[in-house]
Every structure is written in C-alpha cells, then in structure tokens.
Amino acid sequence: MQHSGTHSSEGWENEGALSGLLIADFGRVLAGPYATMLLADLGAEVIKVERPATGDDTRAWGPPWSDGQATYFQGVNRNKESVTADLTAEEGRAAARALAMRADVVVENFRPGVMGRLGLDYDTLRESNPRLVYCSITGFGSGAGAALPGYDLLVQAMGGLMSITGDPDGDPMKVGVALVDVITGLHAAVGILAAVRHAARTGEGQRVEVNLLSSLLSALVNQAQGYVGAGVVPLRMGNRHPSIAPYEAFRTQDRLLVLAVGTDRQFGALCDVLGLPELARDPRFATNDQRVAHRDELCIFVGDRLGMRPADHWFKALMDRGVPCGPINTIDEGFALAVQLGLDPVAHVPQKAAPPPGLGQDEAVTPATLATVANPIRLSRTPAVYRSGPPTLGQDGPAGSIPGEAGSGASGTGASWSEVGLGVSS
Structure with a gap:
C-alpha cells in the first residue's frame, strides 16, 4: 500500500514478511520507535506522526550527530515516513484520526488517558476500524501507576535492576544503555504481531498493552524467579553469577x-x-x-x-x-568481532533528503547511504529490507496530506504535547 508515494524502492510493497501492513506510529523517544522500526524492517509501512517544529524528542538528543541528525534518533527510525500533526488543534487531530482509522496498527506512548481526550483512543477508533491493533506503551501501566513518569532510568531504579547491578561494595548502577526501553519495545513488537495474526484469522482487532515495569520484571528472569519462587532477594555481585561458578571476569597479565x-x-x-x-x-x-x-x-x-x-x-x-x-571489548571491538564472524552488523540505507524548494516530494534526490545497525533477525525467505534512512521532520508532509478519507475530527479538550507526552528513555 503506497499511501504517500514517497518510498525509496520501487515495488517495496512486495518485500518483507509484513508488506501491506500500515502502522500509524505516534510513539516517540525509544521503546515505541524501536518496536516500529523492527516491524518496518520486516516490510511494514510505518508513518511516524510528529509534532510540528520539533518532532520526536530524540531529534535533539546529540551529540553524536551524523548527516545533521542525532544518532540517537537515527538508531530507531529508519524505514519510516514522517508527517506532522498539531494535536492541540482540531485540524491536526482530525488528520491524525483519519490516518489512525485507516491503519492496521496504531502505536502510542502518551500518558494514559491522553489519546482518549484527543479522540484517538482504541475504543473510539475500533468503531470505524474493527480490525485495528492498538498498542499502548506506558511506564507503569494504565491503573494506579498511570500518572508516574515513564523513563528508563526510573524503572531501572524502581524495578530492581540497579539493585543487582554494580560492585557489591559500591552504589547501585544503571545499565549502560536504556535496556528497559529496548526490552519493552521488543515485547510491544511481539504483542503486535500476535494481535495482527489474530486479526487476520478473525477480523477482530484488539488492544495491546505493555509497560516498562512489567517488561523489566519479566526480563529479570532467574533473578525474579528466585524471589517469586524461593523468596530470595538478590543483591549486587559485580560480574559474578548467583548460580554458576566460575562465571565472572578475571585479571590476566594484561587485561x-x-x-x-x-x-x-x-x-x-x-x-x-x-x-x-x-x-x-x-x-x-x-x-x-x-x-x-x-x-x-x-x-x-x-x-x-x-x-x-x-x-x-x-x-x-x-x-x-x-x-x-x-x-571485555569496547563497542568498536564488538562490531569488529561481528564483522570477523561474518554477521554483517552494519546495514547501509539510502538517506533520502528533503526536496529543494520548488520540487515535489517524489522528486527528492537520494544522496549517499547512511550506516545503521542491522536488524538482528535473519529470515531465509523474507529478510529485513532497508528502504530508507531516518526521515527528516515532516519530509512526507503534514498528516492531512496523506491520501484517505477525512475524519470527523476529535472531540474533547485537547492537550499540548508537553502536557501529554510520555518519554520512555533514559
């Protein structure tokens, strides 16, 4: 489905296991964008809906920078289109709603209740789109924890991960990457795929809910089960393992x-x-x-x-x-090892530039490729595809420019992006 006619590869819709799947992506920062990028790599069309002028928060999260973009943003936004919609205005809400009602999947990570005020909640959209799969990502769920800010660092702390990370005689430490966001994004992708499969069989969509805290507790695996099953509360052990020995780091003559x-x-x-x-x-x-x-x-x-x-x-x-x-390698050494082992850890994608003044979107030039971390999933018949690099903000126009029936407009009070946003990143 070529809804906007801006894809970088002719016939891309025949590539990938998820070709023909349209995802309206209202997510930002890390967990949601990571999930939708994985699905885009597998062939889905992902239309990223961003606020005008600033877009996704991570567009400004640099250094490092590459080709004028923050590498943080680049890391989770390839293979997507970018449209803008001012959700504080009726016109923007109507355009976003029209897109969502045509989509197969909606992904959002606003604070619980916000999408309802915007007329973009699951119960509203499913009336016109009963096959819709609607994925909500929150920090602490939609119940008693709905008001809590959902940031990776907070969940690493409050969920117990930091309590088991670091030297036993030192302070608790966070993991060196926003790991809870990544794990939550993976859980979101799995939930979406399960719901899409169900919708294909029955014609019925459903709501998919994932939250950072539950995802972390699940990812604590043996440490969590040790508590749940045996009442053992684990403590920091540095590089040691609670159940295996020798399983740790040792000093050799040089490192x-x-x-x-x-x-x-x-x-x-x-x-x-x-x-x-x-x-x-x-x-x-x-x-x-x-x-x-x-x-x-x-x-x-x-x-x-x-x-x-x-x-x-x-x-x-x-x-x-x-x-x-x-x-214990540095990251560059880790990539070198993957190359040595033939794992092809880097993919080169066309970096589509915004068109010069006077040219339409379809006339935009495609400059040099952008290096990006390859999708780790290997499929023998429908491998990951790399159609385009991360989009520039609004490069595919305002949300209302996407072909489709105009929505009736969202009702409710509306809210500013700053009020409704839920950042899910460290």
Missing part, C-alpha cells in the same frame, strides 16, 4: 578476561588448561553447587594462574578446549 564455565566438563577442561587438574577432583569444586559454595577459594586458584599469561594466550588455549571465555 580482563571473562570466564563463563557452566558445566562440569567445561570446568575440567579449564583446570587442565590452567595446569590445575587436581581442582576438578577436589570435593569443594567437583560440582557446580559446590563451586558456588566455595567460590572465593576457587577464584583465588583460577585468578592466580590466569594472571601469569596475557589474555590472548588464555583466550586461544581455553577456546580450543571448548571453555567459554572472552575479553
């Missing part, structure tokens, strides 16, 4: 090396390579539960021996014996 020894066989191989075969037969270390119980003693033996040689020596020797280990 840190991580060991991830998860089986008795791997532990035996580790002991052989270290020249300490007797450790594998020591009753204190013969099984994993005993190694965990005597972790401090074990780590003295292992750490002393690892400190005798450089990390590269141990990496080769241990990996040759099937012992999981690796250096």
Whole structure:
C-alpha cells in the first residue's frame, strides 16, 4: 500500500514478511520507535506522526550527530515516513484520526488517558476500524501507576535492576544503555504481531498493552524467579553469577578476561588448561553447587594462574578446549568481532533528503547511504529490507496530506504535547 508515494524502492510493497501492513506510529523517544522500526524492517509501512517544529524528542538528543541528525534518533527510525500533526488543534487531530482509522496498527506512548481526550483512543477508533491493533506503551501501566513518569532510568531504579547491578561494595548502577526501553519495545513488537495474526484469522482487532515495569520484571528472569519462587532477594555481585561458578571476569597479565564455565566438563577442561587438574577432583569444586559454595577459594586458584599469561594466550588455549571465555571489548571491538564472524552488523540505507524548494516530494534526490545497525533477525525467505534512512521532520508532509478519507475530527479538550507526552528513555 503506497499511501504517500514517497518510498525509496520501487515495488517495496512486495518485500518483507509484513508488506501491506500500515502502522500509524505516534510513539516517540525509544521503546515505541524501536518496536516500529523492527516491524518496518520486516516490510511494514510505518508513518511516524510528529509534532510540528520539533518532532520526536530524540531529534535533539546529540551529540553524536551524523548527516545533521542525532544518532540517537537515527538508531530507531529508519524505514519510516514522517508527517506532522498539531494535536492541540482540531485540524491536526482530525488528520491524525483519519490516518489512525485507516491503519492496521496504531502505536502510542502518551500518558494514559491522553489519546482518549484527543479522540484517538482504541475504543473510539475500533468503531470505524474493527480490525485495528492498538498498542499502548506506558511506564507503569494504565491503573494506579498511570500518572508516574515513564523513563528508563526510573524503572531501572524502581524495578530492581540497579539493585543487582554494580560492585557489591559500591552504589547501585544503571545499565549502560536504556535496556528497559529496548526490552519493552521488543515485547510491544511481539504483542503486535500476535494481535495482527489474530486479526487476520478473525477480523477482530484488539488492544495491546505493555509497560516498562512489567517488561523489566519479566526480563529479570532467574533473578525474579528466585524471589517469586524461593523468596530470595538478590543483591549486587559485580560480574559474578548467583548460580554458576566460575562465571565472572578475571585479571590476566594484561587485561580482563571473562570466564563463563557452566558445566562440569567445561570446568575440567579449564583446570587442565590452567595446569590445575587436581581442582576438578577436589570435593569443594567437583560440582557446580559446590563451586558456588566455595567460590572465593576457587577464584583465588583460577585468578592466580590466569594472571601469569596475557589474555590472548588464555583466550586461544581455553577456546580450543571448548571453555567459554572472552575479553571485555569496547563497542568498536564488538562490531569488529561481528564483522570477523561474518554477521554483517552494519546495514547501509539510502538517506533520502528533503526536496529543494520548488520540487515535489517524489522528486527528492537520494544522496549517499547512511550506516545503521542491522536488524538482528535473519529470515531465509523474507529478510529485513532497508528502504530508507531516518526521515527528516515532516519530509512526507503534514498528516492531512496523506491520501484517505477525512475524519470527523476529535472531540474533547485537547492537550499540548508537553502536557501529554510520555518519554520512555533514559
């Protein structure tokens, strides 16, 4: 479905598993845009609805900058169109509503209740669009936590992630990326796909709700289940694992090396390579539960021996014996490793420029490509497609310029973007 005629690839609608799916994206910052970018990579048409003049908050979140755009924005907004709508004005609300009523999917992360005041809530839209899948992303749900601001850092703190992150003798630490937003975006994408499948079978849409706090608690997996199932409240352990040993970082002669020894066989191989075969037969270390119980003693033996040689020596020797280990790389080294392994971690997408004055959108030129992080999902028959780089603000016109029946206009009080916005990012 070429609703606006601005796609960078002819016949793009035949590419991707989700081709033909139209998503009206009212999300901003990270969780929502990440979800819709993944779906766009898989073929969906995503129309990003932004406030005039400023657009998505992350357009201004630099440095770093690339091609005049904040790399934060670039990281989650490829393969999308951008239209603007002033939701504080009747005309803007009417245009946004007309788009939403034609869409297969609506994604939004405003504060609970705001979309209802704008006439863009699920109950209103489904009257005219019963197949609509409507995904709402909030910080703490739509009930008692509806008024709480939903930012990744707050949820890392309030949901317990920071309490288990960092040195046991230091302060709690946040993870080095807005991980809760990313996890929530993944949950949103899964929920959307499940609901789209249901709509295809039954003709019935539904509401999909995800929130940052619930997503984090689910993502705490073994740590959360340890509390729910056994009443154990975990504490910070630095790089150690609560249930496995040796499973942490050790200092070698020149730098840190991580060991991830998860089986008795791997532990035996580790002991052989270290020249300490007797450790594998020591009753204190013969099984994993005993190694965990005597972790401090074990780590003295292992750490002393690892400190005798450089990390590269141990990496080769241990990996040759099937012992999981690796250096702590910087991000550039992580990308280099992925390239070395043939994982193609970088995709190059056409960066569509805004047209010069006097030219229509369809006459816009396509300059050099933009490097972007590749979609990690590999599909053998319908792989991810990279049609265009992140859009410039409003490059596809105001929301009302998108072909389609005009809506009747939203009723209600309206609200300013600053009042209704829900940022979901660190």
